[in-house]
Amino acid sequence: MAEGATGYTESETERVQRHPSLYNRHSRDYAKSVSLKISTVMTRLWCGEEIRRWRVEKYREYDRILTSEQSDVTIQTAGSKAEGLTCFLESDRDMFYVLKGVLCVEAGINPHTIPNDIDVFKMDTRVYPGHCRLLQERPSHTRRIVIHHALCENGYGDVLLRSSLLLDALLTLQPTNLSVVLHEQAGPSRPGTFKGILNVDKVTSLRCHCPRILQRWAARPRHWPPLLIVQKVVLLGAYVTPVGFKGSKNKHMEWRICFNTGEAELVNNLNDTQAKVYVILKMILKDKLKPNYKEITSYVLKNIILWQAKNTPQTEFHARSLLYWLHDGLRELRTVIEKKQLLYDSREKFNGSLWYEGCITA
Template sequence: MSHSKTESLNFYTYLCQNIGSEAIVKARRLKCISSDFASSNNLFPCIYSGSRGEGLDLEGSDIDVMRICSSYVVYESDKYIVHNWLPVLVMDTEDSPPCFTQLELYSNVNNLPNIFKQQLQQHRGKHLLSSELYKSQLLEQICFFGLGVKLNMHGPCLSDINDNLDFAICLKCDKWVFQAQPWISRPRLIWPSPELISKITSCGTLFVPIGNKGSIHENLQWRISFSVAEKILIFSFSHTQLLCYALLKILLKEIVNREEELKGLLCSYFLKTLMFWISEENVTSVWRPDNIIPCFMACLKRLLYCIEYSTLLHYFIPDNNLLYLRFNNKQRNTLINILKQSYKKGIRVFSSSQTLHDYRRFPCETARSMCEKTLYTVIVSMREYFYSPFITNSLFLLFTLLNHCKSELSRYIFKQSLTRSYQQMPCPLPHVNNPNNKQQYKFYKLDLSQLLVGVQSDAASGWLILASFFYSHKNYLTSIDIIKYTLSKCADESSLSMITLKQKNTLKLMSLLPFPSVVFNKFKLNSVIPTELKSPHMFDLLMCISSIPFAHFLRFLCCYHLHDLRTIRYCISKLSETVIEYSHSREQDSLVIIYNFLLLGIAFQMLGETELARTYFRIAAQYDLNGVSSASFRLRQFC
């Protein structure tokens, strides 16, 4: 084996540890796909896109979600129209450059509700759906119903002010549009295969609300999006291909974009397009782990060529040059110099990156314990982001996984979906418990059995929701026992005695992975919420709670009602310690920090220590830039 192959294998192993192994990438993808399936029967089905949807979870990656609007039906030509009660739109590319189209209303405008008419604009005697008006109205509606959540327009997407979440409401045509027809039959070597092409074209095309920048009709144009097709193509990559793609993204974000004048000039979409062209022009056998360094260098050389000649053709519609007038001469020369220096350094260029800076210190042999740790990290990550609030979605997901993917990982995802659904099923109850009321007692047992199924989700959140349930019924001592159990992270199967036989059999089938004592950092508390946490601010119903701080807070509430002054002070002390500790952790997101300080403020307010309460409410409000919590509302109560 030559030195270059040895180096490539070592580098490949290192990348699998830092970017993700083949199994890890599969886990991430399955998580996103299952979320897509779970929403497919909703009014606005969602599609995870971007790095996370592709199976990558790089530093700084945001969440990209595309939601398909079912309010319109889009056709590429009026000859394909079938009768439909929804407003019908037809593509009109006469005044649009390649990859863009206008959408003309085919239905009678007089029969449309005002909400649709407000999105239309007349042009040359036609009623066109304005991408600008569409986004503006959507933003107004979300702000109205979103109860103060602040969003910005970011291209075709709506983003939170921290740019952690991008989502676009797009339209869909079930046909593969005529502009991309030549892609189907153009000459190629092996990839993509005819089967893959057939699968892609059957998915149709999307339209996102953004026009060609600088066009006089920009506000009337919609960009033709191939996000679904691109996702399928990325999924067909070998792991070596995917890692080369990830290396290009890291090079762009952590090296090229250090130059202030270059930020935003290149984007991940360009790199994806580059990878598609290279993959189509090469045999698949070159993408091997022992050849990853030459493969990456070839990709980097191709990128340099594209910049030098300002040419990168759209993969599906080559008439569109993505780099046309993209940068001026100074920017182009700076970018070329950086890429040339990077090419000379080879993989040593990543020694100055944040993600891959420690490659030379990485041991060549991968210990099994490290693999297990990586799998554990993915399981935690999946549990943090995967959320299915309705049992119907879980059953739909089960049907999908049984028919399309029967792996152990898919069974784990279903288990998470089902147990979390059981956690959320009980409705918030008043502090009334009348054992003489048979109907109420029946609901009590039903809710309790559902929550007991929910405890199988992990070692913390399900038990804490159960403890909150007992607290809501003034069973403070039982709640305290469960909290102590949760904090000690030990198993006790005797607590499942009230589960029905059918539910026991379900739990037995769901005991799949060797992580029964995993404690996840946060969970959604939107059922059985303690009265003290409720407020007129509706978003507190979806509050994101840290497990350990909430455990101390809930124990404080129990002791407060039991007048146990000594333990109250102990709980306050532990709550303060954990909240301060979490606020200094880089791993905690702002939403968790907000509600941690909110818990602390409520506790001190209950004790009559108003100055401390005001201080912590103020800190929570300072973190809460989007206005998602009741922090500002509670702070105003002191005025």
């Protein structure tokens, strides 16, 4: 079992001891019965597997339409919408605007294998966990104006792509759209409201090619996901967004590494019970924990669910075990809050969507 495994393979007796309120002799059958009823209600109302997959496909279709109308970006829906877990107006719509003609690569990638019309930047990960700096490796023949304005020298002969300068350059290029009211910049995101009802978070990002990082993730032992999904996640690659580590004195130079498409693929392949546990945890976070625990975000909950799936045979996740896994997830969430295990460090169990070496969790 991988480092940080949660030990979900204990005997039934050990599980009863861990969760006496749910799994003693008198309440086990009742908990299973209630689990089944909750699962049935969620399926009928909004959270069944069929409706989740329908939502995912519709957002992908819409992304393809939007991208076909753009010459300089590829548009991708991210977050809960890409995972099919929320209704249309239930939460903000997170959208990635991936700049075309720019590629970030990890050390060791030969730039001569990349077409000359693409700006190539090398990822320097010797900074804070889950982040990197971008050093110019090879300029393209036709450079985008926002990239040109974001370049600077570090005093040692290197040309860097500065995240804060890119954000400044993007602000000057915001189109005028009377249907959209833009709000103050929030990290890498530019929030806005479309026609007064639809909240959208727009994040500009750059494509990354980092096969060695993802192969390290793929090589980890796991019960889940199956090999085919692991290979697909590796092929989906990664992105960087223009935001540095919060406590870094050089955060204006740093970029956050993220795997939003890979994580969405993992969540889309959770089974019905796993997805419902994730949805209930998010409801508890929104209605009961906010705003007292601002550091607890959806990706922390996602991390808990992915760890459950990774370290447990899939046969143990079914409608009658929903309350058990919800209780288990809440117990792990309490551990997160009490021990503040929110570091980007593989030595910690809960380290967010990005590990110190730049890997997704499961």
